[in-house]
Amino acid sequence: MGHLDHAAFGWLTPVLSYVMACVGAALGLRCTVRALAATGRSRRNWLVTAASAIGTGIWTMHFVAMLGFAVGGTDIRYDVPLTVLSLVVAMAVVCAGVFAVGYGRDRTRALLIGGLTTGLGVASMHYLGMAAVRLHGAVTYDPVRVGLSVLIAVVAATAALWAALNIRSPLAVTLASLVMGAAVTSMHYTAMFAVNVRVTPSGATLPGATAMQFIFPLAVGLGSYLFLTSAFVALSPTSGEREASASAQQPMDSPTGRQQAWPV
Template sequence: MGHLDHATFGWLTPLLSYVMACMGAALGLRCTVRALGATGRSRRNWLVTAASAIGTGIWTMHFVAMLGFGVSGTDIRYDVPLTIVSLLVAMAVVCVGVFAVGYGKDRARALFLGGLTTGLGVASMHYLGMAAVRLHGDVSYDPVLVALSVLIAVVAATAALWAALNIKSPVAVTIASLIMGAAVSSMHYTAMFAVSVHVTPSGTALPGATAMQFIFPLAVGLGSYLFLTSAFVALSPATGEREASASAQRPAASAAR
């Protein structure tokens, strides 16, 4: 058996991955709140932004955490196409979940469907990401912990979508995103504890890219995307603010006449 280390860099990767998950969640919730206050194309755009933010946040969280994943007795490589597929799956599935909530007529049903879809999507993204791991040996999973990680993912996703529908104040959004970040992180580490690796030492080169060659630049790129989008969303006026400033300008304009 290979000894698994989930934090080869100490607290750095778990902490950084948690921050990424929270950022994605906060941005996603804020965009969903905006979407519910908008109509037509604007609503659709906000929902797509929300989905890409949450999807990116979860994926970045997973792979930043994976930077700290090491197995004694073998190197680790990542299958590049499969890793990218896992990112697309994360975004697509979160998109379905967010749209179910954004356009659902019956709130309870929309929440259930959205939460289930998004949760299963997060879990499938995680296990696809794990399937992209290449090492000398065999990877096996504890089915009970796998089931638990999927359950955590579904509950976390449902709670996050519920928060998006019911929470408007910035303080509440912050608290909800901290909780969601914790839920996503706990899902990740539950799933990681389900892993056991039977190492078969080998001198042959592993296919794929190292974490630093591939995962690190991608995580930095997506992290920057999250940060810039957050800044953009924070600075763009909400519908209420826009109407308030427009009505404030009207009397001023008529007074100037």
């Protein structure tokens, strides 16, 4: 068995991955709150932004954590198409879960379907990402820990969507995102502790890209997207603020004698 190191850079990758998961969760919850207060195209756009934020946060969390993954006796490479596919899966399933909640008529049913879909999607993203790992040896999994990681993913996703439906205040959203970040991170490390590697020493060149060649630049790019989108959402007015602004701009002495709102 090869010696597995899940934190080759010490606490840097676990802490940074947790921060990315929390930022994605906070942004996703904030956008879902905005979506539920909106209608039509605006609701759809907020839900897409929420899904991309949560999906990006989860994927970035996973691969930032993977930067700290090392196996004694072998180099590690990543299959680029499979890694990109894992990102697409993360986005697609989170989108399906968020839309189930955003447009579901029966809240409880929508929550259960959305939570199950999103949780299974998060687990699929993780194991697709692991399938992209190339090393000298054979990778096997402890089925009990795999099952536990999938259960944590489903519970975490359901809790996050429940929070999106029921939480409004910024403080509550912050607390919910910290909990969600912890749940996603614990799912990742539970899944990683299910991994066993039997190393077969070899001088052959491994296919794929190194973490620093591919994973690191992509994680930095997606992390930047999260932070920039967070700033945009934080600075954009809510529907309540827009209404307050519109009423404040109404001229008191309009020709008809009624207050009229300027177009905003």
